[in-house]
Amino acid sequence: MTESEYRKLDQPRAEAAIREFLYAIGEDPDREGLLETPSRVARACAEIFAGLQENPADHLKKQFHEADHEEMVIVKDIPFNSMCEHHLLPFSGRAHVAYIPRKGRITGLSKIARCVEGFARRPQVQERLASQVADALMEALDPLGAIVVIEAEHMCMTARGIRKPGSLTVTSAVRGVFKEDQKTRAEALALFRD
Ligand SMILES: Nc1nc2c(ncn2[C@@H]2O[C@H](COP(=O)(O)OP(=O)(O)OP(=O)(O)O)[C@@H](O)[C@H]2O)c(=O)[nH]1
Numbered sequence: 196m197t198e199s200e201y202r203k204l205d206q207p208r209a210e211a212a213i214r215e216f217l218y219a220i221g222e223d224p225d226r227e228g229l230l231e232t233p234s235r236v237a238r239a240c241a242e243i244f245a246g247l248q249e250n251p252a253d254h255l256k257k258q259f260h261e262a263d264h265e266e267m268v269i270v271k272d273i274p275f276n277s278m279c280e281h282h283l284l285p286f287s288g289r290a291h292v293a294y295i296p297r298k299g300r301i302t303g304l305s306k307i308a309r310c311v312e313g314f315a316r317r318p319q320v321q322e323r324l325a326s327q328v329a330d331a332l333m334e335a336l337d338p339l340g341a342i343v344v345i346e347a348e349h350m351c352m353t354a355r356g357i358r359k360p361g362s363l364t365v366t367s368a369v370r371g372v373f374k375e376d377q378k379t380r381a382e383a384l385a386l387f388r389d
Pocket residue numbers: 279280281319320321322349351352356357
């Protein structure tokens with residue numbers, strides 16, 4: 196997506212679509228309890244899909260320099276909520292992120308969580324969420340490597356379809372030294388687990 200394509204949720208259009216959707220599922224959008232629902236859902240969608248209105252990688256532009264630090268930085272157990280783009284049902288879980296700075300080029304820790312949050316708040320597939328965060332880190336910081344592991348439960352697998360509550364999907368994206376060096380990768384994975 197290019198900068199010019201980021202746009203705010205179109206509230207009137209979303210409201211009309213939700214009203215139509217209620218009708219399609221066999222509801223009466225004009226019954227009292229549903230009168231405000233289209234506007235409520237549209238407002239909720241602005242929040243749930245807020246990541247479409249920004250480039251989440253931009254958060255990583257806030258950088259510092261820390262005296263040639265080239266040791267692993269880990270932010271783990273970052274909780275997130277996302278929406279599976281196949282069913283528009285929530286999937287949620289935790290993201291674990293690590294990178295090894297090149298010559299002390301680091302970013303604010305919260306910015307990593309903000310980046311995860313931004314990419315999560317879009318229609319997503321879990322594999323892409325991990326890749327987008329890893330690629331954003333590689334691009335913004337040019338680190339020696341980055342690794343992102345995501346564990347999540349998909350409502351489309353728990354509340355419908357195959358109905359397997361408790362099943363956990365784990366995906367990862369591995370870049371640079373984490374890809375090349377098995378020991379470094381194992382170290383990150385062990386720290387994610389601890
Ligand atoms: N790889 C991947 N698949 C996902 C993700 N979220 C949902 N899915 C899957 O997307 C697939 C869509 O399959 P379809 O056969 O087109 O849809 P469906 O008939 O609703 O499939 P069932 O869920 O098996 O009932 C399902 O297997 C979902 O489990 C994700 O983040 N990554």
